[in-house]
Amino acid sequence: METCEPADTSMVEKSKLNEDPQGKSVDPTRYRGMIGTLMYLTSSRPDLVFVVCMCARYQAKPTKKHLHAVKRIFRYLRGTINIGLWYSKDSCIALTAFADADHAGCQDTRKNIFTKALPRERLAFLIDKLGMKSMSPETLKKLADEKEE
Template identity: 40%
Template sequence: MKECKEVATPTATNCLMGVDEVGQQVDSTKYRGLIDSLLYLTASRLHIQFSVCLCAMFQSNPNESHFKVAKRILKYLKGTTNVGFWYPSASNIILSGFSDSNYARCKLDRKSTNGRCHLLGSCLISWNSKKQACVAFSIAGAGYILFGHACAQII
């Protein structure tokens, strides 16, 4: 992986992992070791937590497609070794928030995944990405659930 090509995101936007994936089985010990190392790394690199937890769901029976997604996280980490947060001193302290959700993205339980971030001026102060606790029956429903969570975080 030292000579691998870097990628811009830890998970591809078209990545739909499921238990019914076709492909060759991989060594589960090797896969678990990789996932354990990535889980340890999430303590300092919180932005990979969603992708790592997505891969961790398939530790009992991994196959090539799951291993490929886990290796993509390593490719992302290789390209972000110098990335960090910078909080400049400025007089612009406007609180703003952004949120987005995808409707029924998870193939296993059809729940939506949502994400949000909050900025104070140009500084990131809070972010979150998780699967919704309930199933939304429409795109608007998924958005309303996310909006409620985002407003609660700001308050």
């Protein structure tokens, strides 16, 4: 995945990820390892929570379709590797919640999931509203310089 082409979003908009009982099986141990790695990232990357949880549902019997969805997440990470939550030490912490509900959106159980895959523009807007910033060396230097002024 180191040389892969980055993806704009972590999941295709209006994706129809489901059980895929007729799909070709993949190694569940490898799939679970990938999901576990991504779950670790969700603490600092709230933009990944929905798609990682969606893919985690299929850990018991993953197929090529599910593996393809997980690989897209890694392609998205490739293009957004430096993005993460930013809490400056002098900022006032206030909890704000956003919801973009998708009632009955699960293809398998039709339960009240309360989220969905978003287009690139909407995802970028929400990432900005969450206070996520690039953690690249250039950005960190710029932020440090702004603090000194």
